[in-house]
Amino acid sequence: MKETPAIRLSGLRKTFGSSTAVDGVDLTVRPGEVVALLGPNGAGKSTTIDLALGLARPSAGTAELFGGDPRRAIRDGRVGAMLQGGALLPTLTVAESVALVAAAHKHPLSVAEALERARCTEIAKQRVAKLSGGQMQRARFAVAVVSNPDLLFLDEPTAAMDVEARRTFWVSMREFTAEGRTVVFATHYLDEADAYADRIVMLARGRIVADGTPTEVKAVVSGxxxxxxxxxxxxxxxxxxxxxxxxxxxxxxxxxxxxxxxxxxxxxxxxxxxxxxxxxxxxxxxHTMDEAFLALTDQRDPEGAIR
The missing domain is CATH 3.30.70.100 (Alpha-Beta Plaits)
Structure with a gap:
């Protein structure tokens, strides 16, 4: 029996007036894949994630999660998300924030396990308003994983983290993905995509210009x-x-x-x-991922995508 994709985006397009943010994206992600979305600012990464989650209505095309409406998968607790615009109530503690989200799901992780996975145990009693930028990202991760999702979207997850915090975050992510979960993360840290993704999807001007393993993407730059x-x-x-x-x-x-x-x-x-x-x-x-990134995102002809 053919496996149902975790994500299927077909002819996805999103315009804002005369501006096109996503321009005909076709993307299928299999269960268990760890996929990095790369691209310069304005490439369409965050908009693509919003469309996949059903947070924005596409101008054309369709988005499916686990073969159906994204909102149904979210209601069923199969999808978690850590978004740049995701705000936590400032008066709650980290543990209270995680517990609030856990209460909305049928089969969540325990609050203690979600805090441990996100390396938030030591800040569990801190109020959200008092968190540093890196601590806030870890708290958002705890909130994203407490539903015990099969699919996790992360939009710039290590923004505002220092080097040590980034390393700690990816250790916890390895534990999460080792269980066969599907992860899609947008990042501007090329070393993260190279080190942690099974597959890299590179966007430029709202279109996919590369889709392959890190080795395949770097091979685009010859020599x-x-x-x-x-x-x-x-x-x-x-x-x-x-x-x-x-x-x-x-x-x-x-x-x-x-x-x-x-x-x-x-x-x-x-x-x-x-x-x-x-x-x-x-x-x-x-050649490095940086060189592949520059070569691919500087293409003048988006039709020259590699697959």
Whole structure:
């Protein structure tokens, strides 16, 4: 029997007057996937999440969660959400906020478990109005998971968190996803998408411009980077000779560090070592998610999407 998708977006479009926020998005997410939504500001990430949750009415197209109306899945407690605009009552404590949401669902987690999952136990008795930005994000996460959802939407979940708080958050998220839950998170931290997502969906100008594993998305930027410390004098002739090696696209030399981008790193490296036996500390690396992000979101033709 064919598995019902956790999310199915078909021809989804949303306009605000003359502005188009989401422009024909087709997206299917299988149960158990962890999907990152990437894109520059204004790419349509938050609007896509709002449409998927039924919080906004599409101008065209449809959104389904678990094969039906998103609002039904939410009423059944199958969906949790941590949204940028989600406000908690400032006079309640964190524990009271979680308990209030738990009371609205049929089969919630215990308040204590939700607080533990979100690493909020130590701030459970603090009033919402007194929380720092990072603490507020953790409290929102506790509220999002207390319904014990099968599907979780997170919109910029680690905004306002410091490095240590981000690390702690993703440890708790790994525990959540290890149970086979489906997670869709929008983020502007490219390292988070690379490290924690099974799949990356990149948006630009309201359209999907890339959809694949982190490795597949990074492979859009062809070639590899060779870095080495050079023991030879850098001259115009040396630059020209290296630029003429097989596969070389760009050459840069700065403060003794040689950086070569090549479409054929093996051939380039053999040529470099044949000509310069004084190279050392050699590194050959794939392109980064940052470079793929810049290359894809700077496309002038949205029809050139990769799948």
């Amino acid at each position: 590899r980077r060779i870095r080495a410390t050079a023991g030879f004098a850098w001259t115009g002739d040396a630059s020209a000779a290296i630029s003429a090696l097989p596969g070389v696209r760009t050459v840069e030399y700065r403060a003794g560090l040689l950086t070569v981008v090549s479409d054929d790193s093996d051939a380039t490296l053999r040529g470099l070592l044949a000509a310069h036996d004084d190279l050392h500390d050699i590194e050959v690396t794939a």
